[in-house]
Amino acid sequence: MSSASIQRTEKVYTDSVPVDHSLDDISLNGHDIPYSPEHLVYNMEYPTKGYALVINNEVLSFGNAREISREEVHSMSDTLKMYGFKVITRNNLKACDFRQIFNDVSKLDHSKCASFACIILTQGLQSSTIQCSDETISLTELLPMFSPNKCPTLVGKPKLFFIQNADTLANSAHNSQLYSDYKVPMISLYEDILISSCTVSSERRVGGFIEILSNSLKNFRKVELLSILMGVNYAIVSKSKNNGSRTNAPSILSTLTKQMTFS
Numbered sequence: 001m002s003s004a005s006i007q008r009t010e011k012v013y014t015d016s017v018p019v020d021h022s023l024d025d026i027s028l029n030g031h032d033i034p035y036s037p038e039h040l041v042y043n044m045e046y047p048t049k050g051y052a053l054v055i056n057n058e059v060l061s062f063g064n065a066r067e068i069s070r071e072e073v074h075s076m077s078d079t080l081k082m083y084g085f086k087v088i089t090r091n092n093l094k095a096c097d098f099r100q101i102f103n104d105v106s107k108l109d110h111s112k113c114a115s116f117a118c119i120i121l122t123q124g125l126q127s128s129t130i131q132c133s134d135e136t137i138s139l140t141e142l143l144p145m146f147s148p149n150k151c152p153t154l155v156g157k158p159k160l161f162f163i164q165n166a167d168t169l170a171n172s173a174h175n176s177q178l179y180s181d182y183k184v185p186m187i188s189l190y191e192d193i194l195i196s197s198c199t200v201s202s203e204r205r206v207g208g209f210i211e212i213l214s215n216s217l218k219n220f221r222k223v224e225l226l227s228i229l230m231g232v233n234y235a236i237v238s239k240s241k242n243n244g245s246r247t248n249a250p251s252i253l254s255t256l257t258k259q260m261t262f263s
Contacts, residue, residue, distance in 0.1 A: 053118045055089075147189075
């Protein structure tokens with residue numbers, strides 16, 4: 001490209017960019033985009049961080065995983081309490097009890113809460129399904145309970161779901177078939193939701209996704225949530241490669257509209 005062409009290109013570029021405008025003035029197709037810091041971060045300055053529902057249905061497992069899941073729940077509960085969450089713990093729920101506790105929590109008054117968190121330890125390969133002691137239920141069945149019309153006091157606030165599935169299947173061919181049938185939870189209908197899920201080995205002898213997430217939240221209190229989750233992903237993938245475990249990289253689904261830090 002000749003020097004004259006370069007100069008023409010530079011002129012077109014500089015003429016099209018309002019260099020004297022601040023980020024606050026930027027708009028897209030006539031719609032103002034709030035780029036000021038206070039508009040990009042969820043307000044966590046409430047009397048409480050919110051309710052945290054912790055459900056351990058992995059107690060359906062046997063041996064090491066059963067005991068480890070209890071330790072993971074204890075660790076995560078302590079972390080959530082450290083941040084100021086009101087923790088509600090349930091174990092080994094039947095499907096009707098699972099639906100009921102979600103319904104009860106969604107009907108609570110969250111007006112003094114900054115957010116809502118839900119931690120689920122269950123079995124299977126699908127993050128969109130939850131194994132109860134009597135049947136399997138779908139996560140997409142539960143999410144509408146936190147929609148604006150069902151839970152108006154959580155509108156505009158982050159609703160976080162962290163799910164750990166214990167893979168009880170040893171047959172890798174069967175596993176591959178299940179992965180090919182994998183269904184992604186439909187969250188695009190709802191704003192301000194994050195779902196992070198991971199399948200771990202039911203034969204693990206150490207903590208999995210929930211333990212690493214709990215430790216990360218404890219150690220990086222000022223770090224933005226999505227950055228923490230990226231670090232959790234890296235830690236789990238590295239750990240899986242090093243020890244040859246069947247733990248998979250966590251998935252992250254998000255309709256969050258702002259950044260979030262717990263403190």
